[in-house]
Structure formats: C-alpha cells, structure tokens
Amino acid sequence: MFDRKSSVIPRSLRLSTLITALLAAGCREPGARAFVIVGAPVTAIVHVRVIDGTGIPAKDDQTVVLQDGRIRTVGYASTVTPSAGAQIIDGRGRTVIPGLVGMHEHLFYQAEESGVPAQAAFARLYLASGVTTIRTAGTVDFKGDLHIKQRIDSGDLPGPKVHVTGPYLNARTAAPDPEAIAREVESQADRGATSFKAYMSLRAPELKAAIETAHARGLRVTGHLCAVGFREAAAMGIDNLEHGLAVDTEFYWDKQPDVCPNQGATVDQLTRADIATDSGIHRTIADLVRHGVAVTSTLAVYESFTGDESAFDPRMPGVLTSWVRKVYDAKRPDWIDRETPRARMWAAMRTKEMQFERAFVAAAGQLLAGVDPTGWGGIVAGFGDQRELELLVEAGLTPEAAIQVATSNGADFLYESDHIGTIAATKQADLVLVRGNPSANISDVRNVEIVFKDGVGYDPAALIAATEGTVGRDDVRHFLRWPLNIIPITLIVVLLERLVLRRFRRRAFKPAVSAP
Numbered sequence: 135m136f137d138r139k140s141s142v143i144p145r146s147l148r149l150s151t152l153i154t155a156l157l158a159a160g161c162r163e164p165g166a167r168a169f170v171i172v173g174a175p176v177t178a179i180v181h182v183r184v185i186d187g188t189g190i191p192a193k194d195d196q197t198v199v200l201q202d203g204r205i206r207t208v209g210y211a212s213t214v215t216p217s218a219g220a221q222i223i224d225g226r227g228r229t230v231i232p233g234l235v236g237m238h239e240h241l242f243y244q245a246e247e248s249g250v251p252a253q254a255a256f257a258r259l260y261l262a263s264g265v266t267t268i269r270t271a272g273t274v275d276f277k278g279d280l281h282i283k284q285r286i287d288s289g290d291l292p293g294p295k296v297h298v299t300g301p302y303l304n305a306r307t308a309a310p311d312p313e314a315i316a317r318e319v320e321s322q323a324d325r326g327a328t329s330f331k332a333y334m335s336l337r338a339p340e341l342k343a344a345i346e347t348a349h350a351r352g353l354r355v356t357g358h359l360c361a362v363g364f365r366e367a368a369a370m371g372i373d374n375l376e377h378g379l380a381v382d383t384e385f386y387w388d389k390q391p392d393v394c395p396n397q398g399a400t401v402d403q404l405t406r407a408d409i410a411t412d413s414g415i416h417r418t419i420a421d422l423v424r425h426g427v428a429v430t431s432t433l434a435v436y437e438s439f440t441g442d443e444s445a446f447d448p449r450m451p452g453v454l455t456s457w458v459r460k461v462y463d464a465k466r467p468d469w470i471d472r473e474t475p476r477a478r479m480w481a482a483m484r485t486k487e488m489q490f491e492r493a494f495v496a497a498a499g500q501l502l503a504g505v506d507p508t509g510w511g512g513i514v515a516g517f518g519d520q521r522e523l524e525l526l527v528e529a530g531l532t533p534e535a536a537i538q539v540a541t542s543n544g545a546d547f548l549y550e551s552d553h554i555g556t557i558a559a560t561k562q563a564d565l566v567l568v569r570g571n572p573s574a575n576i577s578d579v580r581n582v583e584i585v586f587k588d589g590v591g592y593d594p595a596a597l598i599a600a601t602e603g604t605v606g607r608d609d610v611r612h613f614l615r616w617p618l619n620i621i622p623i624t625l626i627v628v629l630l631e632r633l634v635l636r637r638f639r640r641r642a643f644k645p646a647v648s649a650p
C-alpha cells in the first residue's frame with residue numbers, strides 16, 4: 135500500500151531494524167504460560183503421600199486440595215472430599231513435598247574464569263527441579279537478576295520467586311574502608327537488593343559496617359568469609375554463613391587477623407580434624423547456635439571437586455550452549471580424576487563437612503541448603519539442588535529432615551514461613567509432585583511430575599526441554615561467536631555503509647547548491 139518512493143525510512147535503516155528484530159526474536163524467552171499443565175481454579179491431588187516440610191515422617195494416602203493459589207485442605211483421603219468441579223490428580227505411587235527454598239542460588243553459570251549470566255535458563259531449571267523460591271547469593275549481573283525477578287513476578291517468564299542479593303561485597307582498598315562498604319550496601323538496597331553477600335576479602339571493620347547498615351534497614355547479611363572467621367562474624371551479628379566448615383579459616387594454624395589465608399592450606403588442615411571430638415569446632419557450633427546464625431549447606435559444589443562419578447549429572451551438559459559446552463568439555467578431564475591430591479583433599483573435606491553439618495543440626499542449628507552453581511562449572515541450577523538433598527541424607531539426616539532443611543528452614547530464614555515452606559492449609563500452593571517415595575529413596579525427588587507455584591502446575595519436562603542449549607545465551611560473548619557474530623558484524627557494516635553514503639551524497643550535492 136505504501137509508495138516505495140514516499141518511504142521516509144532509509145533502506146539501510148530498514149535492514150538494521152530487521153536484523154535487530156531478528157536478534158530480539160532469537161533471544162526471546164518462552165513465556166510462562168507455555169509450560170502450564172494444571173491451571174484449574176480448584177485442584178485435588180488424591181491418595182498421595184505427603185512430606186510436609188516440618189521434619190515429621192511422611193503420611194500416606196492424603197488428599198491435598200489447592201484453591202485460588204493456596205492450599206485449602208490437607209488430610210487423610212478418607213476424610214477430605216474435593217468439591218465438584220475440582221480437577222482431580224491421581225496421587226497414587228506419588229509424593230508431594232513443599233516447593234524447595236534454595237538459599238545459595240545464582241543466576242549465572244561459572245564458565246571460564248568469570249560467571250556467564252544465565253537468568254532465564256536457570257530460572258526454568260530451578261522451577262523444573264522443584265525449587266519454587268530462591269535467594270541468590272551474589273551476582274555478576276545485578277540489573278539482570280532484578281529484571282528477571284520482575285518478569286517472573288509479572289507472570290511473563292517461568293521461574294521461582296526470587297530474593298535478590300546484590301553484587302559481592304569485597305575489600306577494595308589496602309586499609310579497611312567501612313564507610314565505602316556501608317555506602318555500597320545502601321546503594322544496593324536502594325536498587326532493590328533485599329540481602330547482601332559479604333565476600334572473602336572483607337575485613338572485620340567492613341563486615342561490621344555491612345551488617346549494621348543492612349540491619350538498620352531490616353535486611354540481612356550472609357557471607358562466604360575468609361579474612362574473618364565464623365565466631366568473630368557471629369559476634370558481629372552476621373545472619374548467615376555460606377558453605378559451612380570448609381571456609382571457616384579460624385582453625386588455620388597461621389591465621390592472621392583480617393587476612394584471608396590460602397584456601398587449600400585451610401581445607402587441608404580441616405581434613406585432619408576429628409569433628410566428633412574437636413572442642414574448637416564444637417565451641418564454634420555452640421556459638422553459631424547461640425547467636426542464631428544460619429549455615430547454608432552447599433555439598434553439591436564440594437562434591438564437584440572430588441571427581442566422583444555421582445557429581446556428574448547426565449542431564450547437565452545438554453543445557454549448555456555450544457560455546458559454553460566447549461569450555462566445560464575442556465575443563466572436565468581435569469576434574470574427573472579422583473586420584474589427584476586436590477580431588478582427594480576435597481573428598482576428605484566433603485566427609486568432614488557432612489559430619490559438621492549433622493552436628494550443627496543435632497545442636498539445633500538452622501541449616502539451610504543451596505546449589506551454588508559455581509566452582510569449575512560442574513553443576514547447574516536445580517539439578518544441583520536435588521543432588522544437595524541426596525547428599526544431606528548421605529550426611530545422616532532422615533529424608534524428612536533433609537527436606538525440612540531445603541524447605542521450611544529457608545522459609546523461616548526469609549521470614550516467609552507463614553506462607554511458604556510447608557504443606558498446610560492456607561499456605562501458598564508451592565509444592566512438588568514426584569513419582570515414588572523420597573522418604574524411602576531420596577533420589578525420587580528427581581522424578582518431578584508437576585511443580586506447583588501459587589497453585590499453577592508447570593511441566594518440568596517441557597521446562598528442561600526449553601532449556602536445552604541455552605545456558606550462556608544471555609551472555610554478550612555469545613554474540614561474538616559464530617554463527618551469531620554475523621549479526622553484530624552485519625550491523626556494523628550497515629552503519630558504516632550509511633555513514634559513507636551520507637558523506638558521499640553531501641559532497642556530491644554541494645557544488646549544485648553553491649553554484650550561482
């Protein structure tokens with residue numbers, strides 16, 4: 135209908151618009167609705183086993199009724215009659231557990247030396263694996279994390295509920311600068327962080343400033359510390375410590391105040407400790423419990439350093455983009471050897487860490503769980519959270535207690551236990567239907583059939599299928615590799631062409647104007 139000659143859009147601009155549109159279409163993430171398999175206003179899961187997240191033994195033959203996003207009733211199937219019109223799901227041979235509350239999560243994947251943003255892909259993997267709430271534990275792309283949270287909350291993209299932690303708080307100057315750290319906490323909070331991650335180099339005065347600034351705003355601080363030991367941090371009022379004993383430097387024989395010692399040397403020394411009898415370690419546990427400091431278990435990432443077969447999830451490599459896969463494949467041979475001194479040290483540390491975490495739980499410590507999809511890149515979102523549950527059971531917790539750690543303990547820490555973390559009437563309907571019986575075989579948590587978030591049921595298989603080959607796609611470096619590098623190259627060529635053409639035309643035009 136438009137006269138070509140009357141078009142005011144230059145041809146080269148039309149071309150670049152088309153390329154930009156294609157680029158945007160290529161990156162467009164599938165919407166949340168595409169994965170919904172249960173959307174009825176009332177759903178009843180009948181004759182199902184329930185592990186409710188409080189740590190009590192599983193209950194057989196229950197009926198759980200979900201209505202308008204909440205759990206309306208849960209009780210013995212013989213006593214609960216779903217209303218007419220409810221969508222009935224046969225729960226025989228299946229178990230429901232609360233949606234997992236992952237407390238050491240990231241929305242980036244660790245490829246090469248730096249993290250690769252993977253917000254949309256990881257959000258799908260968390261949800262597919264039954265993780266309905268996450269707290270990120272540090273970020274390489276704060277803006278991206280805030281953006282994905284907003285898109286998930288608006289119902290645009292599939293994913294868990296996200297509690298966003300800001301970028302890592304690190305020491306940046308030779309002498310401690312607590313004012314700078316306080317300013318950084320304020321700035322992160324202003325931008326939307328609800329939690330803060332004190333990192334390894336942070337020194338005592340800086341950590342103290344971070345804690346005080348966060349607490350003044352009613353927000354909480356967790357730490358992967360190194361320059362400061364656990365008991366010192368507990369005395370300052372830190373809320374949460376990540377990774378457990380393996381990163382507690384206070385037992386290192388040559389620990390200097392405010393200096394982060396060599397990690398290998400610290401871990402090596404800890405592998406020689408007898409957790410059952412070491413009075414120093416028990417004093418630390420007692421101190422953490424007394425100060426109400428939670429500890430986040432991240433056994434899956436430790437296992438990824440041991441070279442053990444069990445650390446390699448067969449579902450994992452397929453979710454990586456081809457360029458990230460190449461990076462992973464190049465690193466893998468170095469990490470599958472169980473006989474290297476490093477692998478042996480971490481295998482020993484994993485055992486000590488399990489003993490420590492079990493002792494912490496026995497002392498009424500608040501243990502949380504998370505995946506920490508970093509390290510050398512051996513584990514990813516969601517799958518690693520499931521592995522974490524298996525490892526907690528290997529550490530000696532009952533399956534019900536392990537599930538409690540990964541659900542209601544996290545909800546408690548986030549001050550959200552009035553509406554998530556357990557399966558009880560009036561709670562938000564965040565739950566996971568799995569085939570099998572995790573109370574007998576914890577690995578059945580991997581057999582996810584439906585993940586409910588606010589009563590809406592998502593298809594885990596479709597979420598994983600949509601994630602195949604996408605981890606790393608959000609990273610700009612992705613566009614610098616073949617075949618996608620053709621897009622920025624074409625754009626540059628088109629823009630250069632326009633500039634040259636414009637110059638040429640102006641020059642060609644000039645004499646005509648200036649002629650008398």
Ligand SMILES: [Zn+2]
Binds near residue numbers: 240271508
């Ligand atoms: Zn981490």
